[in-house]
Amino acid sequence: MKIKLLLLTCFLSFHWMTSQEFFFLSGKNLTSYDYSVSNTATDFNLKSKVGSNYELGYEHILNAKISYIGSLTLNQFNSFSTNEVRSYSWNSTYLGIQNAASYTILKTENEIEVKLKAGVNLSTIIDGTEQINGVLYNIKNExxxxxxxxxxxxxxxxxxxxxxxxxxxxxxxxxxAFKFSNSTDEKLSFINNQLQLGIHFPL
Structure with missing residues:
Protein backbone atom coordinates (compact mmCIF):
# COMPACT_ATOMS: atom_id res chain seq x y z
CA MET A 1 0.00 0.00 0.00
CA LYS A 2 2.83 2.38 0.90
CA ILE A 3 4.57 1.60 -2.39
CA LYS A 4 1.39 2.35 -4.34
CA LEU A 5 0.94 5.61 -2.45
CA LEU A 6 4.56 6.57 -3.10
CA LEU A 7 4.22 5.80 -6.80
CA LEU A 8 1.01 7.83 -6.97
CA THR A 9 2.69 10.75 -5.20
CA CYS A 10 5.65 10.60 -7.58
CA PHE A 11 3.33 10.47 -10.58
CA LEU A 12 1.29 13.46 -9.39
CA SER A 13 4.43 15.44 -8.58
CA PHE A 14 5.89 14.66 -12.00
CA HIS A 15 2.62 15.58 -13.69
CA TRP A 16 2.48 18.87 -11.78
CA MET A 17 6.05 19.78 -12.64
CA THR A 18 5.72 18.89 -16.31
CA SER A 19 2.52 20.93 -16.54
CA GLN A 20 4.23 24.20 -15.71
CA GLU A 21 6.55 26.65 -17.34
CA PHE A 22 8.27 29.87 -16.40
CA PHE A 23 8.49 32.72 -18.88
CA PHE A 24 9.87 36.19 -19.47
CA LEU A 25 8.23 38.63 -21.89
CA SER A 26 9.23 42.09 -23.04
CA GLY A 27 8.02 44.48 -25.69
CA LYS A 28 6.40 47.81 -26.43
CA ASN A 29 3.22 49.60 -25.38
CA LEU A 30 1.39 52.13 -27.54
CA THR A 31 -0.76 54.03 -25.05
CA SER A 32 -3.54 56.59 -25.39
CA TYR A 33 -4.60 58.67 -22.37
CA ASP A 34 -8.34 59.14 -21.83
CA TYR A 35 -8.43 62.28 -19.66
CA SER A 36 -11.40 64.35 -18.56
CA VAL A 37 -12.36 66.95 -15.94
CA SER A 38 -15.92 67.06 -14.63
CA ASN A 39 -17.97 69.89 -16.18
CA THR A 40 -14.86 71.34 -17.83
CA ALA A 41 -13.66 71.31 -21.43
CA THR A 42 -9.98 70.42 -21.86
CA ASP A 43 -7.72 71.69 -24.64
CA PHE A 44 -5.38 68.68 -24.56
CA ASN A 45 -4.94 67.01 -27.91
CA LEU A 46 -3.62 63.80 -26.37
CA LYS A 47 -1.59 61.54 -28.65
CA SER A 48 -0.27 58.01 -28.32
CA LYS A 49 3.31 57.44 -27.26
CA VAL A 50 5.49 54.32 -27.13
CA GLY A 51 6.67 52.80 -23.83
CA SER A 52 8.23 49.52 -22.72
CA ASN A 53 6.74 46.51 -20.96
CA TYR A 54 8.18 43.54 -19.06
CA GLU A 55 6.49 40.45 -17.63
CA LEU A 56 7.84 37.61 -15.48
CA GLY A 57 5.58 34.72 -14.56
CA TYR A 58 4.52 31.13 -14.78
CA GLU A 59 1.90 29.14 -16.64
CA HIS A 60 0.13 26.10 -15.23
CA ILE A 61 -1.42 23.87 -17.89
CA LEU A 62 -4.76 22.61 -16.58
CA ASN A 63 -5.59 20.44 -19.59
CA ALA A 64 -4.90 20.20 -23.32
CA LYS A 65 -6.71 23.49 -24.00
CA ILE A 66 -6.79 25.66 -20.87
CA SER A 67 -3.96 27.22 -18.85
CA TYR A 68 -3.71 29.57 -15.88
CA ILE A 69 -1.11 32.36 -16.09
CA GLY A 70 0.18 34.40 -13.14
CA SER A 71 2.81 37.11 -13.49
CA LEU A 72 4.45 40.31 -12.31
CA THR A 73 4.33 43.16 -14.83
CA LEU A 74 6.10 46.45 -15.41
CA ASN A 75 4.37 48.79 -17.85
CA GLN A 76 5.17 52.25 -19.15
CA PHE A 77 2.04 54.25 -20.06
CA ASN A 78 3.15 57.38 -21.94
CA SER A 79 1.49 60.17 -23.88
CA PHE A 80 2.13 63.67 -25.25
CA SER A 81 0.26 66.75 -26.38
CA THR A 82 1.04 70.03 -28.09
CA ASN A 83 -0.80 73.27 -28.77
CA GLU A 84 0.19 76.74 -30.00
CA VAL A 85 1.60 77.73 -26.60
CA ARG A 86 2.83 74.63 -24.79
CA SER A 87 4.11 71.12 -25.29
CA TYR A 88 3.34 68.38 -22.79
CA SER A 89 4.77 64.91 -22.26
CA TRP A 90 3.87 62.25 -19.68
CA ASN A 91 5.92 59.18 -18.77
CA SER A 92 4.57 56.82 -16.11
CA THR A 93 5.69 53.38 -14.93
CA TYR A 94 3.33 50.92 -13.21
CA LEU A 95 4.13 47.74 -11.28
CA GLY A 96 1.38 45.14 -11.36
CA ILE A 97 0.13 41.64 -10.64
CA GLN A 98 -1.62 39.89 -13.51
CA ASN A 99 -3.89 36.85 -13.54
CA ALA A 100 -5.10 35.39 -16.82
CA ALA A 101 -6.43 32.29 -18.52
CA SER A 102 -5.50 31.09 -22.00
CA TYR A 103 -7.30 28.80 -24.42
CA THR A 104 -5.50 26.94 -27.21
CA ILE A 105 -7.31 27.39 -30.52
CA LEU A 106 -4.66 25.77 -32.74
CA LYS A 107 -1.72 23.42 -32.27
CA THR A 108 0.16 22.10 -35.29
CA GLU A 109 2.34 19.03 -35.69
CA ASN A 110 5.47 21.18 -35.91
CA GLU A 111 4.78 22.59 -32.42
CA ILE A 112 3.26 25.96 -33.28
CA GLU A 113 0.58 26.86 -30.74
CA VAL A 114 -1.97 29.69 -30.99
CA LYS A 115 -3.76 30.83 -27.83
CA LEU A 116 -6.44 33.32 -26.89
CA LYS A 117 -5.91 35.04 -23.55
CA ALA A 118 -8.07 37.05 -21.14
CA GLY A 119 -7.24 38.39 -17.71
CA VAL A 120 -6.99 41.23 -15.23
CA ASN A 121 -4.03 43.31 -14.07
CA LEU A 122 -3.90 45.33 -10.83
CA SER A 123 -1.14 47.94 -10.83
CA THR A 124 0.12 51.06 -9.10
CA ILE A 125 2.53 53.79 -10.15
CA ILE A 126 6.19 53.56 -9.09
CA ASP A 127 7.58 56.43 -11.17
CA GLY A 128 6.16 59.25 -13.25
CA THR A 129 7.06 62.61 -14.76
CA GLU A 130 5.25 65.37 -16.62
CA GLN A 131 7.24 67.66 -18.90
CA ILE A 132 5.83 71.08 -19.79
CA ASN A 133 7.94 73.09 -22.24
CA GLY A 134 11.04 71.22 -21.12
CA VAL A 135 10.42 71.55 -17.35
CA LEU A 136 9.99 68.26 -15.45
CA TYR A 137 7.44 67.66 -12.68
CA ASN A 138 6.97 64.57 -10.51
CA ILE A 139 3.48 63.08 -10.93
CA LYS A 140 3.92 59.95 -8.82
CA ASN A 141 1.69 61.33 -6.05
CA GLU A 142 -0.84 63.10 -8.26
CA ALA A 177 -6.62 50.56 -17.21
CA PHE A 178 -8.86 52.66 -14.96
CA LYS A 179 -9.76 53.32 -11.33
CA PHE A 180 -13.14 52.59 -9.76
CA SER A 181 -12.86 55.58 -7.41
CA ASN A 182 -11.22 58.98 -7.66
CA SER A 183 -11.22 61.76 -5.05
CA THR A 184 -10.87 64.55 -7.63
CA ASP A 185 -12.79 65.80 -10.65
CA GLU A 186 -9.96 64.67 -12.94
CA LYS A 187 -10.43 61.22 -14.48
CA LEU A 188 -7.67 59.31 -16.25
CA SER A 189 -7.54 55.92 -17.93
CA PHE A 190 -5.02 54.24 -20.22
CA ILE A 191 -6.01 52.53 -23.47
CA ASN A 192 -3.10 50.26 -24.34
CA ASN A 193 -1.96 48.22 -27.33
CA GLN A 194 0.85 45.86 -26.34
CA LEU A 195 3.28 43.79 -28.39
CA GLN A 196 5.46 41.21 -26.61
CA LEU A 197 8.25 38.77 -27.43
CA GLY A 198 8.88 35.96 -24.97
CA ILE A 199 11.04 33.05 -23.94
CA HIS A 200 9.51 30.08 -22.08
CA PHE A 201 11.12 27.34 -19.99
CA PRO A 202 8.98 24.22 -19.38
CA LEU A 203 9.56 22.37 -16.10
Missing part, protein backbone atom coordinates in the same frame (compact mmCIF):
# COMPACT_ATOMS: atom_id res chain seq x y z
CA UNK A 143 -4.30 61.64 -7.48
CA UNK A 144 -5.23 60.93 -11.11
CA UNK A 145 -2.06 58.83 -11.56
CA UNK A 146 -1.72 57.25 -8.10
CA UNK A 147 -3.80 54.48 -6.52
CA UNK A 148 -4.68 51.05 -7.87
CA UNK A 149 -5.59 50.71 -11.54
CA UNK A 150 -7.87 47.87 -12.69
CA UNK A 151 -6.87 46.65 -16.16
CA UNK A 152 -8.93 44.01 -18.03
CA UNK A 153 -7.13 42.62 -21.07
CA UNK A 154 -7.59 40.31 -24.04
CA UNK A 155 -4.87 38.97 -26.28
CA UNK A 156 -3.50 36.49 -28.78
CA UNK A 157 -0.24 34.55 -28.35
CA UNK A 158 1.70 32.42 -30.85
CA UNK A 159 4.33 30.07 -29.41
CA UNK A 160 6.92 27.95 -31.19
CA UNK A 161 8.69 25.07 -29.44
CA UNK A 162 12.44 25.18 -30.15
CA UNK A 163 13.40 22.20 -27.96
CA UNK A 164 11.92 20.34 -25.00
CA UNK A 165 13.55 22.96 -22.77
CA UNK A 166 12.76 26.27 -24.44
CA UNK A 167 10.06 27.95 -26.53
CA UNK A 168 9.69 31.38 -28.12
CA UNK A 169 6.54 33.46 -28.45
CA UNK A 170 5.04 36.62 -29.86
CA UNK A 171 1.85 38.14 -28.53
CA UNK A 172 -0.55 41.07 -28.76
CA UNK A 173 -2.76 42.39 -25.94
CA UNK A 174 -5.42 45.09 -25.82
CA UNK A 175 -6.41 46.60 -22.49
CA UNK A 176 -7.88 49.58 -20.67
Missing amino acids: PEFSGVFFQPLIGLDIKYVITDYVSLSIGYNFSK
Whole structure:
Protein backbone atom coordinates (compact mmCIF):
# COMPACT_ATOMS: atom_id res chain seq x y z
CA MET A 1 0.00 0.00 0.00
CA LYS A 2 2.83 2.38 0.90
CA ILE A 3 4.57 1.60 -2.39
CA LYS A 4 1.39 2.35 -4.34
CA LEU A 5 0.94 5.61 -2.45
CA LEU A 6 4.56 6.57 -3.10
CA LEU A 7 4.22 5.80 -6.80
CA LEU A 8 1.01 7.83 -6.97
CA THR A 9 2.69 10.75 -5.20
CA CYS A 10 5.65 10.60 -7.58
CA PHE A 11 3.33 10.47 -10.58
CA LEU A 12 1.29 13.46 -9.39
CA SER A 13 4.43 15.44 -8.58
CA PHE A 14 5.89 14.66 -12.00
CA HIS A 15 2.62 15.58 -13.69
CA TRP A 16 2.48 18.87 -11.78
CA MET A 17 6.05 19.78 -12.64
CA THR A 18 5.72 18.89 -16.31
CA SER A 19 2.52 20.93 -16.54
CA GLN A 20 4.23 24.20 -15.71
CA GLU A 21 6.55 26.65 -17.34
CA PHE A 22 8.27 29.87 -16.40
CA PHE A 23 8.49 32.72 -18.88
CA PHE A 24 9.87 36.19 -19.47
CA LEU A 25 8.23 38.63 -21.89
CA SER A 26 9.23 42.09 -23.04
CA GLY A 27 8.02 44.48 -25.69
CA LYS A 28 6.40 47.81 -26.43
CA ASN A 29 3.22 49.60 -25.38
CA LEU A 30 1.39 52.13 -27.54
CA THR A 31 -0.76 54.03 -25.05
CA SER A 32 -3.54 56.59 -25.39
CA TYR A 33 -4.60 58.67 -22.37
CA ASP A 34 -8.34 59.14 -21.83
CA TYR A 35 -8.43 62.28 -19.66
CA SER A 36 -11.40 64.35 -18.56
CA VAL A 37 -12.36 66.95 -15.94
CA SER A 38 -15.92 67.06 -14.63
CA ASN A 39 -17.97 69.89 -16.18
CA THR A 40 -14.86 71.34 -17.83
CA ALA A 41 -13.66 71.31 -21.43
CA THR A 42 -9.98 70.42 -21.86
CA ASP A 43 -7.72 71.69 -24.64
CA PHE A 44 -5.38 68.68 -24.56
CA ASN A 45 -4.94 67.01 -27.91
CA LEU A 46 -3.62 63.80 -26.37
CA LYS A 47 -1.59 61.54 -28.65
CA SER A 48 -0.27 58.01 -28.32
CA LYS A 49 3.31 57.44 -27.26
CA VAL A 50 5.49 54.32 -27.13
CA GLY A 51 6.67 52.80 -23.83
CA SER A 52 8.23 49.52 -22.72
CA ASN A 53 6.74 46.51 -20.96
CA TYR A 54 8.18 43.54 -19.06
CA GLU A 55 6.49 40.45 -17.63
CA LEU A 56 7.84 37.61 -15.48
CA GLY A 57 5.58 34.72 -14.56
CA TYR A 58 4.52 31.13 -14.78
CA GLU A 59 1.90 29.14 -16.64
CA HIS A 60 0.13 26.10 -15.23
CA ILE A 61 -1.42 23.87 -17.89
CA LEU A 62 -4.76 22.61 -16.58
CA ASN A 63 -5.59 20.44 -19.59
CA ALA A 64 -4.90 20.20 -23.32
CA LYS A 65 -6.71 23.49 -24.00
CA ILE A 66 -6.79 25.66 -20.87
CA SER A 67 -3.96 27.22 -18.85
CA TYR A 68 -3.71 29.57 -15.88
CA ILE A 69 -1.11 32.36 -16.09
CA GLY A 70 0.18 34.40 -13.14
CA SER A 71 2.81 37.11 -13.49
CA LEU A 72 4.45 40.31 -12.31
CA THR A 73 4.33 43.16 -14.83
CA LEU A 74 6.10 46.45 -15.41
CA ASN A 75 4.37 48.79 -17.85
CA GLN A 76 5.17 52.25 -19.15
CA PHE A 77 2.04 54.25 -20.06
CA ASN A 78 3.15 57.38 -21.94
CA SER A 79 1.49 60.17 -23.88
CA PHE A 80 2.13 63.67 -25.25
CA SER A 81 0.26 66.75 -26.38
CA THR A 82 1.04 70.03 -28.09
CA ASN A 83 -0.80 73.27 -28.77
CA GLU A 84 0.19 76.74 -30.00
CA VAL A 85 1.60 77.73 -26.60
CA ARG A 86 2.83 74.63 -24.79
CA SER A 87 4.11 71.12 -25.29
CA TYR A 88 3.34 68.38 -22.79
CA SER A 89 4.77 64.91 -22.26
CA TRP A 90 3.87 62.25 -19.68
CA ASN A 91 5.92 59.18 -18.77
CA SER A 92 4.57 56.82 -16.11
CA THR A 93 5.69 53.38 -14.93
CA TYR A 94 3.33 50.92 -13.21
CA LEU A 95 4.13 47.74 -11.28
CA GLY A 96 1.38 45.14 -11.36
CA ILE A 97 0.13 41.64 -10.64
CA GLN A 98 -1.62 39.89 -13.51
CA ASN A 99 -3.89 36.85 -13.54
CA ALA A 100 -5.10 35.39 -16.82
CA ALA A 101 -6.43 32.29 -18.52
CA SER A 102 -5.50 31.09 -22.00
CA TYR A 103 -7.30 28.80 -24.42
CA THR A 104 -5.50 26.94 -27.21
CA ILE A 105 -7.31 27.39 -30.52
CA LEU A 106 -4.66 25.77 -32.74
CA LYS A 107 -1.72 23.42 -32.27
CA THR A 108 0.16 22.10 -35.29
CA GLU A 109 2.34 19.03 -35.69
CA ASN A 110 5.47 21.18 -35.91
CA GLU A 111 4.78 22.59 -32.42
CA ILE A 112 3.26 25.96 -33.28
CA GLU A 113 0.58 26.86 -30.74
CA VAL A 114 -1.97 29.69 -30.99
CA LYS A 115 -3.76 30.83 -27.83
CA LEU A 116 -6.44 33.32 -26.89
CA LYS A 117 -5.91 35.04 -23.55
CA ALA A 118 -8.07 37.05 -21.14
CA GLY A 119 -7.24 38.39 -17.71
CA VAL A 120 -6.99 41.23 -15.23
CA ASN A 121 -4.03 43.31 -14.07
CA LEU A 122 -3.90 45.33 -10.83
CA SER A 123 -1.14 47.94 -10.83
CA THR A 124 0.12 51.06 -9.10
CA ILE A 125 2.53 53.79 -10.15
CA ILE A 126 6.19 53.56 -9.09
CA ASP A 127 7.58 56.43 -11.17
CA GLY A 128 6.16 59.25 -13.25
CA THR A 129 7.06 62.61 -14.76
CA GLU A 130 5.25 65.37 -16.62
CA GLN A 131 7.24 67.66 -18.90
CA ILE A 132 5.83 71.08 -19.79
CA ASN A 133 7.94 73.09 -22.24
CA GLY A 134 11.04 71.22 -21.12
CA VAL A 135 10.42 71.55 -17.35
CA LEU A 136 9.99 68.26 -15.45
CA TYR A 137 7.44 67.66 -12.68
CA ASN A 138 6.97 64.57 -10.51
CA ILE A 139 3.48 63.08 -10.93
CA LYS A 140 3.92 59.95 -8.82
CA ASN A 141 1.69 61.33 -6.05
CA GLU A 142 -0.84 63.10 -8.26
CA PRO A 143 -4.30 61.64 -7.48
CA GLU A 144 -5.23 60.93 -11.11
CA PHE A 145 -2.06 58.83 -11.56
CA SER A 146 -1.72 57.25 -8.10
CA GLY A 147 -3.80 54.48 -6.52
CA VAL A 148 -4.68 51.05 -7.87
CA PHE A 149 -5.59 50.71 -11.54
CA PHE A 150 -7.87 47.87 -12.69
CA GLN A 151 -6.87 46.65 -16.16
CA PRO A 152 -8.93 44.01 -18.03
CA LEU A 153 -7.13 42.62 -21.07
CA ILE A 154 -7.59 40.31 -24.04
CA GLY A 155 -4.87 38.97 -26.28
CA LEU A 156 -3.50 36.49 -28.78
CA ASP A 157 -0.24 34.55 -28.35
CA ILE A 158 1.70 32.42 -30.85
CA LYS A 159 4.33 30.07 -29.41
CA TYR A 160 6.92 27.95 -31.19
CA VAL A 161 8.69 25.07 -29.44
CA ILE A 162 12.44 25.18 -30.15
CA THR A 163 13.40 22.20 -27.96
CA ASP A 164 11.92 20.34 -25.00
CA TYR A 165 13.55 22.96 -22.77
CA VAL A 166 12.76 26.27 -24.44
CA SER A 167 10.06 27.95 -26.53
CA LEU A 168 9.69 31.38 -28.12
CA SER A 169 6.54 33.46 -28.45
CA ILE A 170 5.04 36.62 -29.86
CA GLY A 171 1.85 38.14 -28.53
CA TYR A 172 -0.55 41.07 -28.76
CA ASN A 173 -2.76 42.39 -25.94
CA PHE A 174 -5.42 45.09 -25.82
CA SER A 175 -6.41 46.60 -22.49
CA LYS A 176 -7.88 49.58 -20.67
CA ALA A 177 -6.62 50.56 -17.21
CA PHE A 178 -8.86 52.66 -14.96
CA LYS A 179 -9.76 53.32 -11.33
CA PHE A 180 -13.14 52.59 -9.76
CA SER A 181 -12.86 55.58 -7.41
CA ASN A 182 -11.22 58.98 -7.66
CA SER A 183 -11.22 61.76 -5.05
CA THR A 184 -10.87 64.55 -7.63
CA ASP A 185 -12.79 65.80 -10.65
CA GLU A 186 -9.96 64.67 -12.94
CA LYS A 187 -10.43 61.22 -14.48
CA LEU A 188 -7.67 59.31 -16.25
CA SER A 189 -7.54 55.92 -17.93
CA PHE A 190 -5.02 54.24 -20.22
CA ILE A 191 -6.01 52.53 -23.47
CA ASN A 192 -3.10 50.26 -24.34
CA ASN A 193 -1.96 48.22 -27.33
CA GLN A 194 0.85 45.86 -26.34
CA LEU A 195 3.28 43.79 -28.39
CA GLN A 196 5.46 41.21 -26.61
CA LEU A 197 8.25 38.77 -27.43
CA GLY A 198 8.88 35.96 -24.97
CA ILE A 199 11.04 33.05 -23.94
CA HIS A 200 9.51 30.08 -22.08
CA PHE A 201 11.12 27.34 -19.99
CA PRO A 202 8.98 24.22 -19.38
CA LEU A 203 9.56 22.37 -16.10
